[in-house]
Amino acid sequence: VSPWLAALAVAVVAGGVVAVSARETRAAVLGLTVSGVTAPLLADPLPAPLPLAARLVAAVLAGYVLLISIRARPVTRGSRLGWPVEALLAASAAVAGLGAAGFAGPAGGPPEAEAAAFALGAVAIGPILRGADVFRLAVGLVLGVLAAGLGRVALAGTPSALDQIVVGGLTIVLAAAAATLAHAQARHDPTVTTTSFRIPLDALRARGLLPAGRETVVAAREGVRRGREPIAPGRAAANPTVANERPVRGVAGALDRVLGRRS
Amino acid sequence: VSLLPFLAVAFAAGTLSLMTRRARVASAAIGLLGLVVAALLAAGIREDQPFAIAGGALAGTAYARLFLVLGCVGGLLVSIVALATSWPASLPGATLIGLGAAGIALGVTDPGTAVAAATGGGVVGILITLVGRVTERGLFIAVRELRALVAAGVLALLAAAAIADPIAAARINPSIAALAYFAFVAAVALRFGAIPFHVWAARVADSAPEVGLPLVTAWSPAAFAVVALSWTQTAVPAFAEPLVAERLIVIGVAAVTIVLATAAAIVNDDIEHVVGYSMIADGGVALMGLTVLDPAAWAATRTWLLAVVVTKTAFAAWAAAVHATYNTRKVSDLRGWATHSPLLGLALLCTLVAGVGWPGMAAFSARAQLLDLALPAPLGILLLGAALASLFYYGRLLVIGLMRPTDIVAHAAQRPVRQQPDPFAARPRPRSAGRRGGVHVPDAGALWLARRTAVAAIAVLVLAALSIGVAGGAFGVRAAAEAPPPLLPPQQSALPSTEPKASLEPLPSPSGTGTGPASSAAQVGPVGPVLSPSP
Numbered sequence: 001v002s003p004w005l006a007a008l009a010v011a012v013v014a015g016g017v018v019a020v021s022a023r024e025t026r027a028a029v030l031g032l033t034v035s036g037v038t039a040p041l042l043a044d045p046l047p048a049p050l051p052l053a054a055r056l057v058a059a060v061l062a063g064y065v066l067l068i069s070i071r072a073r074p075v076t077r078g079s080r081l082g083w084p085v086e087a088l089l090a091a092s093a094a095v096a097g098l099g100a101a102g103f104a105g106p107a108g109g110p111p112e113a114e115a116a117a118f119a120l121g122a123v124a125i126g127p128i129l130r131g132a133d134v135f136r137l138a139v140g141l142v143l144g145v146l147a148a149g150l151g152r153v154a155l156a157g158t159p160s161a162l163d164q165i166v167v168g169g170l171t172i173v174l175a176a177a178a179a180t181l182a183h184a185q186a187r188h189d190p191t192v193t194t195t196s197f198r199i200p201l202d203a204l205r206a207r208g209l210l211p212a213g214r215e216t217v218v219a220a221r222e223g224v225r226r227g228r229e230p231i232a233p234g235r236a237a238a239n240p241t242v243a244n245e246r247p248v249r250g251v252a253g254a255l256d257r258v259l260g261r262r263s
Numbered sequence: 264v265s266l267l268p269f270l271a272v273a274f275a276a277g278t279l280s281l282m283t284r285r286a287r288v289a290s291a292a293i294g295l296l297g298l299v300v301a302a303l304l305a306a307g308i309r310e311d312q313p314f315a316i317a318g319g320a321l322a323g324t325a326y327a328r329l330f331l332v333l334g335c336v337g338g339l340l341v342s343i344v345a346l347a348t349s350w351p352a353s354l355p356g357a358t359l360i361g362l363g364a365a366g367i368a369l370g371v372t373d374p375g376t377a378v379a380a381a382t383g384g385g386v387v388g389i390l391i392t393l394v395g396r397v398t399e400r401g402l403f404i405a406v407r408e409l410r411a412l413v414a415a416g417v418l419a420l421l422a423a424a425a426i427a428d429p430i431a432a433a434r435i436n437p438s439i440a441a442l443a444y445f446a447f448v449a450a451v452a453l454r455f456g457a458i459p460f461h462v463w464a465a466r467v468a469d470s471a472p473e474v475g476l477p478l479v480t481a482w483s484p485a486a487f488a489v490v491a492l493s494w495t496q497t498a499v500p501a502f503a504e505p506l507v508a509e510r511l512i513v514i515g516v517a518a519v520t521i522v523l524a525t526a527a528a529i530v531n532d533d534i535e536h537v538v539g540y541s542m543i544a545d546g547g548v549a550l551m552g553l554t555v556l557d558p559a560a561w562a563a564t565r566t567w568l569l570a571v572v573v574t575k576t577a578f579a580a581w582a583a584a585v586h587a588t589y590n591t592r593k594v595s596d597l598r599g600w601a602t603h604s605p606l607l608g609l610a611l612l613c614t615l616v617a618g619v620g621w622p623g624m625a626a627f628s629a630r631a632q633l634l635d636l637a638l639p640a641p642l643g644i645l646l647l648g649a650a651l652a653s654l655f656y657y658g659r660l661l662v663i664g665l666m667r668p669t670d671i672v673a674h675a676a677q678r679p680v681r682q683q684p685d686p687f688a689a690r691p692r693p694r695s696a697g698r699r700g701g702v703h704v705p706d707a708g709a710l711w712l713a714r715r716t717a718v719a720a721i722a723v724l725v726l727a728a729l730s731i732g733v734a735g736g737a738f739g740v741r742a743a744a745e746a747p748p749p750l751l752p753p754q755q756s757a758l759p760s761t762e763p764k765a766s767l768e769p770l771p772s773p774s775g776t777g778t779g780p781a782s783s784a785a786q787v788g789p790v791g792p793v794l795s796p797s798p
Contacts, residue, residue: 051317103439128414134406141413148417152375152424162319163376166367170383170416177386177409184393185402 005112011038013119023078025070033063043158044110051164058168062175069179093122108157117150138178266323269304277359284352294355302335320372325743327369334362337576345474347719348587353390365486374423377490382416385483391475404470407463415453422447454484455546457520468539473583477576493748510554520547528656545571555636563629565744570626570734574617577726584719599668606720613727615657617734625736
């Protein structure tokens with residue numbers, strides 16, 4: 001076992017565990033991106049620089065696309081088991097994968113890749129089978145594709161440059177499709193998921209976890225949920241008790257907040 | 264090299280069309296123009312030697328040319344139908360990207376890369392299913408579809424990695440080899456929505472617009488199935504085990520799919536469901552082709568896939584046109600539709616001829632041959648009878664169309680043959696109307712509104728005629744289907760072998776002869792000369 005590859009495998013799996021465990025969507029995207037960036041490096045020999053760059057860019061772009069889609073949904077369900085359980089599950093799967101290296105015949109790649117593939121596959125199964133919301137399902141699916149890619153490295157060795165580019169394209173397309181669905185879900189009603197789970201908006205607001213600029217939209221959505229007149233996102237709220245002003249974003253918004261022009 | 268211009272145009276125009284989809288006119292124009300140019304470039308694809316690119320290889324084949332040309336022409340005609348009926352803004356863009364991905368899948372020499380490309384093309388098709396205001400049900404269905412697509416892709420990726428070539432197949436653990444075969448075929452069953460994986464496909468048929476069904480449930484799974492067929496025909500014959508139990512399970516799934524999906528299509532009262540279940544049933548026949556490890560199944564399966572996708576495209580376009588004309592999808596409400604829309608009636612008759620066929624037609628022979636190869640005589644004939652029961656759902660629709668019209672049909676607002684709006688009537692915004700040089704020029708928008716149903720019917724009729732041609736074996740279908748998959752030339756594919764001793768020997772083949780890939784792979788496999796270790 002190479003220490004460098006072992007460290008990379010740990011990084012890949014740690015990113016996956018964070019991605020499926022975190023309740024804050026930005027943390028989950030960060031974990032997914034870490035996993036996506038480190039997974040192509042887990043090969044012996046390393047891929048050529050250009051296809052490697054393509055995979056890295058694809059991983060970052062996939063994370064960014066998912067980040068865009070969750071601006072209206074700051075939280076997800078996360079893992080009900082909690083991150084320690086997910087980490088233990090991943091670790092046990094990794095040990096099983098390490099022990100099973102070469103199970104299909106002469107191995108073409110490093111055993112660390114097989115261990116990481118088993119671990120990512122294990123943590124991805126939950127969100128794929130029972131994705132409480134689209135974002136969580138997207139995390140599971142991207143992790144599943146990464147696990148399949150690592151499995152290919154373990155079984156057949158380092159893929160060709162063309163293969164790296166096509167897999168990078170698949171990652172981006174998958175993230176974009178999932179982001180479109182997640183965005184559509186957020187537009188439909190950010191508090192509703194495909195299961196009975198409801199986002200605890202009041203608790204989040206009390207803890208200051210709702211990002212600035214989204215309170216109007218979320219409050220309007222709550223209005224929809226409570227039977228008030230629906231409004232479009234980003235427009236004036238129908239409820240007079242809700243701030244009837246569209247939040248100013250970017251540098252101007254930051255200056256406003258610093259200068260105290262806005263409450 | 265001849266494949267590259269097509270890929271460049273398909274991906275560029277498709278991406279541009281999707282990115283500009285909020286500007287509906289620009290997006291549609293880019294997409295339609297892209298489809299026209301892509302069709303022309305696809306027609307220029309030649310059978311050439313694999314072109315080394317980025318460590319892999321791409322090659323044009325006659326089958327890829329035919330598949331892509333028909334895909335682009337079918338996509339263009341379906342887009343015209345969509346323009347006249349219900350326009351999903353993502354349709355031309357997703358079609359172009361899906362066909363581009365199919366081009367890579369059919370042209371690349373590595374099965375793993377081909378699977379990744381085919382999966383990516385399928386994922387893009389999800390965008391078509393989201394039209395207008397997204398409902399909770401629509402979202403749920405799209406999520407299911409995405410999950411099924413990616414699960415199928417992951418299964419196939421792992422199978423292709425386990426057995427990348429005949430060398431790997433020969434030295435792999437037999438149980439793992441059987442598992443890989445089963446995983447790949449299960450992935451194809453998932454993509455086609457074969458029973459028991461049919462739930463997502465049936466719901467998509469209910470939720471997605473009719474014009475989006477061909478890409479989601481026919482073209483994209485067909486490209487995936489062609490990749491699977493190449494893999495099974497080149498790698499699986501080298502297995503040490505005959506895979507009897509695994510093939511029996513798959514044959515059972517395929518047979519159940521053919522029988523139950525055909526029955527569901529016959530009894531269903533929703534034309535979208537009829538289209539969806541008919542596609543699932545035809546996918547069962549294609550699945551049967553993967554169970555036959557004989558080179559004789561190679562050409563038959565590819566012929567069947569090509570005929571099915573064009574026929575079902577015509578069927579889905581017919582359903583879209585009928586739905587838009589009479590504003591109902593219920594079969595019981597559509598009594599008399601054929602007498603009021605004779606062009607659509609003729610189109611459905613052509614689709615029936617192509618879908619059911621008769622002895623001598625390429626598609627009919629392919630289906631009969633596949634079922635005959637997969638099952639012993641009495642069972643094969645029975646299953647062929649079940650497959651031919653598709654005559655009943657086409658016939659039921661035609662018979663209902665000739666009955667006394669219902670009120671819905673009799674009072675349809677837009678009919679292609681009667682009471683068209685006056686194209687010269689005053690319009691709120693007569694932008695292009697007026698007198699130019701003494702000649703009265705009618706408003707193009709008014710003309711389009713007046714004739715759009717007829718335009719849709721003509722497009723459906725052209726598609727149906729095209730499907731008869733393909734099912735009959737025109738356009739060189741038989742020759743293209745018999746051609747082997749793209750293979751690397753020996754000088755490019757010489758891989759360092761770790762075996763102590765190796766000798767060049769032909770692959771063992773169940774029948775020994777044939778024009779399929781196994782016989783060609785005996786000389787040059789997908790990754791090089793087939794080396795079998797000497798004892």
